[in-house]
Every structure is written in structure tokens, then in C-alpha cells.
Amino acid sequence: MDALVPRQDRAKDRGGPAQPLLLAEGLRKHFPVMGGLLGRTTKVVRAVDDLSLSVAKGETLGVVGESGCGKSTVARLLIRLLKPDKGTMVLDGDPVDEPHGITVAELRRQVQMVFQDSYASLNPRLTIAETLAFAPKAHGLPASEARERVRDLLAKVGLEPDTYMERYPHELSGGQRQRVNIARALALRPRLVILDEAVSALDKSVEAQVLNMLVDLKDELGLTYLFISHDLNVVQYLSDRVLVMYLGKIVELGSVEAIYGNPQHPYTRALLSARPSMDPRKRTKEAPIQGDPPNPIDPPSGCRFRTRCPFAEDVCARLEPQLADTRAQAVACHMRVAGSGHSKAAAP
Amino acid sequence: MAIQSPSLDIAGTAPLGAALTPVSRGYWQSVRRRLGRDPVTLICGAVLLLIVTSAVFAPLLGLADPYKTSMIRRLYPLGSPNFLLGTDELGRDMFSRLIYGGRLSLFMGVTPVACALLIGGSLGIAAGFSGGWVNMMIMRIMDVFYAFPSVLLAISLSGAMGAGAENTLLALTLVFIPPICRVSESVTTQVRGFDFVDAARASGAGALTIVRVHVLGNVLGPILVYATSLISVAIILAAGLSFLGLGVKPPEPEWGLMLNTLRQAIYVNPVLAALPGVMIFITSICFNLMSDGLRAAMDVKA
Numbered sequence: 001m002d003a004l005v006p007r008q009d010r011a012k013d014r015g016g017p018a019q020p021l022l023l024a025e026g027l028r029k030h031f032p033v034m035g036g037l038l039g040r041t042t043k044v045v046r047a048v049d050d051l052s053l054s055v056a057k058g059e060t061l062g063v064v065g066e067s068g069c070g071k072s073t074v075a076r077l078l079i080r081l082l083k084p085d086k087g088t089m090v091l092d093g094d095p096v097d098e099p100h101g102i103t104v105a106e107l108r109r110q111v112q113m114v115f116q117d118s119y120a121s122l123n124p125r126l127t128i129a130e131t132l133a134f135a136p137k138a139h140g141l142p143a144s145e146a147r148e149r150v151r152d153l154l155a156k157v158g159l160e161p162d163t164y165m166e167r168y169p170h171e172l173s174g175g176q177r178q179r180v181n182i183a184r185a186l187a188l189r190p191r192l193v194i195l196d197e198a199v200s201a202l203d204k205s206v207e208a209q210v211l212n213m214l215v216d217l218k219d220e221l222g223l224t225y226l227f228i229s230h231d232l233n234v235v236q237y238l239s240d241r242v243l244v245m246y247l248g249k250i251v252e253l254g255s256v257e258a259i260y261g262n263p264q265h266p267y268t269r270a271l272l273s274a275r276p277s278m279d280p281r282k283r284t285k286e287a288p289i290q291g292d293p294p295n296p297i298d299p300p301s302g303c304r305f306r307t308r309c310p311f312a313e314d315v316c317a318r319l320e321p322q323l324a325d326t327r328a329q330a331v332a333c334h335m336r337v338a339g340s341g342h343s344k345a346a347a348p
Numbered sequence: 349m350a351i352q353s354p355s356l357d358i359a360g361t362a363p364l365g366a367a368l369t370p371v372s373r374g375y376w377q378s379v380r381r382r383l384g385r386d387p388v389t390l391i392c393g394a395v396l397l398l399i400v401t402s403a404v405f406a407p408l409l410g411l412a413d414p415y416k417t418s419m420i421r422r423l424y425p426l427g428s429p430n431f432l433l434g435t436d437e438l439g440r441d442m443f444s445r446l447i448y449g450g451r452l453s454l455f456m457g458v459t460p461v462a463c464a465l466l467i468g469g470s471l472g473i474a475a476g477f478s479g480g481w482v483n484m485m486i487m488r489i490m491d492v493f494y495a496f497p498s499v500l501l502a503i504s505l506s507g508a509m510g511a512g513a514e515n516t517l518l519a520l521t522l523v524f525i526p527p528i529c530r531v532s533e534s535v536t537t538q539v540r541g542f543d544f545v546d547a548a549r550a551s552g553a554g555a556l557t558i559v560r561v562h563v564l565g566n567v568l569g570p571i572l573v574y575a576t577s578l579i580s581v582a583i584i585l586a587a588g589l590s591f592l593g594l595g596v597k598p599p600e601p602e603w604g605l606m607l608n609t610l611r612q613a614i615y616v617n618p619v620l621a622a623l624p625g626v627m628i629f630i631t632s633i634c635f636n637l638m639s640d641g642l643r644a645a646m647d648v649k650a
Contacts, residue, residue, distance in 0.1 A: 076546075079550050081546055081549060081550055105552040106552075108550055108551065108552040109552055112550065112551075113547070113550050115543040115546070115547065116543075117543055120542050120543045120544065121542075121543035121544050121546075121547050122544055123544045123561075123562050123565070123566070124375065124566070125374075125375050125565035125566055126561070126562075126565070127374075130561075131544075134548060134551065134553065134561060134562075135548075135551035135552070135553065138551060138552065138553035138554070138557050139551075139552065168374065168375070181547075184547065184551075187551070188551060188552075
């Protein structure tokens with residue numbers, strides 16, 4: 001077991017650079033809504049529905065979408081803080097939590113996560129050093145070596161070790177706390193770091209510093225990021241590829257240039273045009289989409305976006321669009337599939 | 349030591365208190381500091397300390413024999429020569445008996461709460477941290493105990509098992525397990541929801557390690573405060589059981605039992621008859637106020 005031999009070195013690359021680091025197939029998570037007599041499950045919230053994604057080695061995959069679209073659920077599923085109802089995960093060729101694969105514990109050693117709330121994600125009773133040493137010690141690293149690693153981690157995230165080791169979280173600023181959280185995520189020397197709105201709660205100047213630090217750390221440590229955010233500008237700055245989610249489904253997926261330069265899905269277009277512009281001549285005059293997302297307890301039939309889509313037609317209510325590959329970009333929209341029955345679709 | 353000078357703290361990171369004292373202060377240190385500023389809690393603590401030490405060291409205080417009866421000097425009033433607080437219905441020294449009575453009464457107050465804290469606290473933390481079925485099982489069993497009023501439950505348990513100090517302790521422990529369990533469960537459930545517990549789980553640490561490092565430190569405070577407030581209830585319940593003849597047997601000095609036996613003297617010397625009640629009152633109100641003070645001192649928003 002891990003406890004006997006402290007594995008200090010990062011897990012080795014196994015499948016070579018072409019093999020995806022993390023592959024998720026058909027992930028599904030429905031949350032039961034307790035109700036009725038004796039708390040029977042009467043309804044489910046379809047937070048994530050048959051979602052598949054792959055994260056290539058060394059890339060940053062951005063995940064965007066409105067609040068409540070299932071971004072955080074995806075993050076928690078990928079690190080197995082939530083158990084998926086359905087679906088498989090493969091980490092660098094090894095199936096996760098399957099007889100001949102790797103265990104969830106091993107997955108968690110290689111995949112780590114940074115949470116949004118920098119304060120709630122630090123134990124208020126522990127010093128920074130205790131927080132950072134927790135995971136290495138739990139994996140069997142002796143105290144003295146754990147302490148060395150803590151110093152190393154703090155230096156990496158730009159915090160002077162002697163100043164901050166014995167401090168408590170409430171003595172730190174939001175930016176400093178988030179640096180500590182990032183350091184903790186790096187404590188086990190993971191390969192993939194999931195950043196769930198990790199910079200969203202910071203003010204803009206601090207956010208920029210932390211983002212730049214994340215870029216530097218990625219180069220220095222050869223990390224792969226899954227970067228979840230609702231801030232389209234930040235995602236554009238950091239990501240190589242972008243995944244757009246709507247109501248628990250992927251609606252569009254492609255390179256950052258493709259998504260931002262040539263968005264195909266009406267929802268992606270609406271999101272991008274809703275982006276506040278610095279140029280007063282480019283200010284949007286009307287809201288590109290109205291209303292709130294539908295209730296995920298009872299999502300619309302067919303295409304889930306059709307209730308707010310200006311181009312919705314009969315076929316959108318009848319058939320669920322599949323994520324279709326058009327050039328470098330995958331889109332889940334009937335308009336982009338030749339012969340789908342949508343009036344704007346090309347002829348078959 | 350390279351402690352950063354507070355004036356150079358460009359980002360304005362440190363809160364004001366920390367800026368004045370460059371040395372980092374832990375949670376318990378700040379609790380101690382807040383307690384030091386709370387006179388009510390300090391006074392209650394001092395009174396309790398006095399009662400507890402005098403009870404513990406009663407044999408060394410050179411008091412009169414609390415068991416020595418005398419038919420001649422029965423029911424002496426307060427302030428009689430040699431008998432500062434008078435004598436009881438069998439001529440025994442009241443002062444001595446009140447001090448000695450504290451031994452049993454305090455013991456009966458603290459022991460069941462301590463036992464219930466160990467059992468109920470563990471069950472509650474287990475239930476709160478596990479959630480799901482484990483939580484459901486444990487808490488529904490506790491709810492069964494809750495169906496009985498605690499006084500009634502204590503009386504019926506003592507009645508069924510027979511009088512005596514051991515049975516009273518057992519009955520009171522059983523009575524206090526459900527409330528402590530419920531409080532532990534609710535604070536643990538709350539703490540479990542914090543991201544730092546998720547982060548600890550994501551680090552691959554075992555459940556016991558997470559509970560020990562991340563949960564205990566955050567739930568122990570509220571649970572201990574609640575348990576302190578139960579000590580006064582336990583003292584009153586134990587006294588009540590003795591008063592009903594279900595607890596300690598005569599001639600043991602115990603405040604509740606003394607209240608019972610002095611009942612006959614209430615028309616002759618009411619002040620004397622009320623003295624054990626006064627002791628119960630002072631002790632329990634001190635425990636209550638101290639628990640309030642502790643709660644306030646521990647409620648650090650940080």
C-alpha cells in the first residue's frame with residue numbers, strides 16, 4: 001500500500017502524449033428530489049446527462065456555461081467526490097474503479113481539485129502548514145519530509161514559507177488563501193488539476209496574478225488543467241480547448257480559436273454576445289437570450305436549448321441533437337447537421 | 349525568523365488584530381483571550397472551582413463528621429455556635445453535609461454527562477459524517493428515546509433497575525445520549541458540508557483520518573458547550589431522583605436526598621430546609637452561565 005512506500009514522484013506518463021490523460025464516457029448524475037410520503041424519490045434533477053469528454057495531456061480544457069448547468073457536478077464526478085450513476089472513466093489508459101483498473105484513491109492522487117470558496121476550503125482550525133501537510137502525511141510521508149514539501153509548495157505559489165507556515169486561514173487575504181488552496185492541490189504532485197471557479201471569487205487584479213501563476217505552474221510542473229468558469233474572458237485567456245455546457249449536456253466543443261472566432265451553436269453565440277465589451281460602439285442593445293434555463297428536473301424534450309433558441313423548429317422538440325463533428329468543432333445542433341429536418345440545415 | 353513586518357504588508361492581508369501582534373494566534377488562544385474579558389463566566393468558573401475543590405478535598409478540611417447524629421441538637425438554626433449552617437433533622441452538621449453532599453451531587457452530574465458525551469458524541473459524529481443509511485439508523489434509534497420526556501425516562505429506568513447510585517448514573521447516561529448525539533450529528537453534518545472536508549476526501553485520506561484532523565477540531569467546541577449545559581440538568585435530575593427515593597440511599601449526604609429528608613422541617617426552619625436547594629441552584633446556574641460564556645467565546649467568526 002501507499003502507506004509503506006511514500007511515492008514522492010509524480011505518476012509516470014504511461015500511454016505517451018497522444019493518449020488522453022482523462023477520458024470520461026457517458027457520465028451521468030441524477031440527484032433524487034426527496035418528496036411525497038415517507039421521503040420517496042419522486043423526481044430527479046438531471047444535473048449531468050450522458051456527458052463524454054477527453055482531456056489531452058498538457059492542455060487546458062475550459063468548461064463554460066450558466067450557473068446550474070452542471071459544471072461543478074462534472075468536476076466532482078471526475079474526482080469522484082460524487083459517484084456517477086452511469087459512465088466510465090479512463091485515466092491514461094487505466095479504467096477507474098474497475099476490476100483490472102486503478103482505484104478511486106489512485107485517481108485522486110493523480111487528479112486534484114481547487115474549489116471556488118477559498119475560505120470554506122481551508123480548515124479554520126489548522127495552520128497553513130498543517131493543511132498542506134495533511135495529504136502527504138495521509139499518504140505516508142514522514143513529518144520532516146512533509147514539512148520540507150510544505151515549504152517547497154508555498155514557495156511555488158509565491159508565498160514566503162517562513163511568514164505563512166504558522167498562519168491561520170483567517171489571517172490571510174482571499175488571494176493568499178487561494179494560493180494556499182492551489183498549493184494543497186499540488187501537494188500530491190498530481191497530473192490533472194481541476195480548477196472549479198478557482199479565481200472567480202477574487203478581485204480582478206488578484207485574479208490576474210493568480211492566473212499568471214497558474215500558467216507558470218503548468219509549464220513548470222507539466223500539469224494539465226480542467227478550468228471551469230463562467231467568465232468567458234478568463235477561459236479564453238487560459239484554455240486550449242473549450243467545452244460549452246447547457247443543462248447537463250455538452251452543446252459545443254472545440255479549440256479556443258474555433259469557439260470564440262466561429263461559434264456554431266446558438267447558445268454559444270448568445271453567451272459570447274452577452275460578454276460585456278470595453279468598446280462602447282459594440283455594446284449589445286438587447287439581451288441575446290431571455291429568461292432562465294429550464295428546470296433540470298423536467299428538461300425540455302429533444303434539444304434542451306430549444307425553449308430559448310430563436311431558431312427552434314419542430315425537429316428540435318422531437319429529436320435530441322447529437323454532438324456532431326464538424327471540422328475541428330463538435331456541435332450539438334440540428335441546424336449544423338445536414339438532412340436533420342431543420343430548415344436551416346444543409347441538404348443531405 | 350523572518351516574520352514579515354506588518355507595515356510592509358502591501359496587500360493589506362492581515363486583519364487588524366494580527367497586525368498588532370505579529371505572532372500568529374490559534375483558535376484556542378483567542379477563545380482564552382475572550383473568556384478572560386468575560387467577568388460573568390470568570391466568576392461562575394471561580395464559584396464552581398470553589399465548590400468542586402471543597403467537595404473533592406472535603407476530608408482534609410477538618411469538617412465535622414457528616415454522619416454523626418445527635419438527638420439533642422436537631423434543627424439548630426443558621427449561625428448557631430459551632431454549627432455555622434445549623435443542623436439537620438438528625439442533628440448532623442449542615443455545613444459539613446453540604447460540602448460532602450457536593451461530592452456525590454457533582455459526581456452524579458458530571459459522570460453521566462461525560463459517559464453520554466463519549467457514547468453519544470461518537471455516535472453523532474459517526475452518523476453526521478457517514479450520512480445516508482448509517483445516519484438514518486442511528487438517528488431513528490435516538491428518536492425512540494426522544495419519545496419519552498427525559499425526567500420520566502430517568503424515573504422509569506431508575507424505578508425498573510432499583511434505587512442506588514450506580515443505577516442512577518446508568519439511567520442518566522441513557523437519558524443524555526440522545527440529545528448529545530443529536531447535537532453532535534447536526535454540527536458534524538454542517539462541517540462535513542464544507543469544502544475543506546471535500547478537499548480532504550479528494551486527497552485520498554481515510555475517513556478516520558479526516559474525522560480526526562478536520563472534523564473533531566471543528567465540532568468539539570459546540571458539543572462540549574452543550575454538554576456543559578447538561579451538567580446542571582444532570583445535577584437537578586440526580587437530585588430529583590434522590591428526592592423521590594430512587595437515587596442515593598440514606599444516610600449518604602447528597603443535595604437532593606437532603607432536600608427530601610429536610611422536607612419535614614420546612615415549617616420549623618424553612619431556611620435550613622432550603623439550603624440544599626440553594627446549593628443545587630448555585631451549582632447549576634454557574635454551569636449554565638459558564639456554558640453560555642464558553643459558547644460566546646467560541647463563536648469566533650474569524
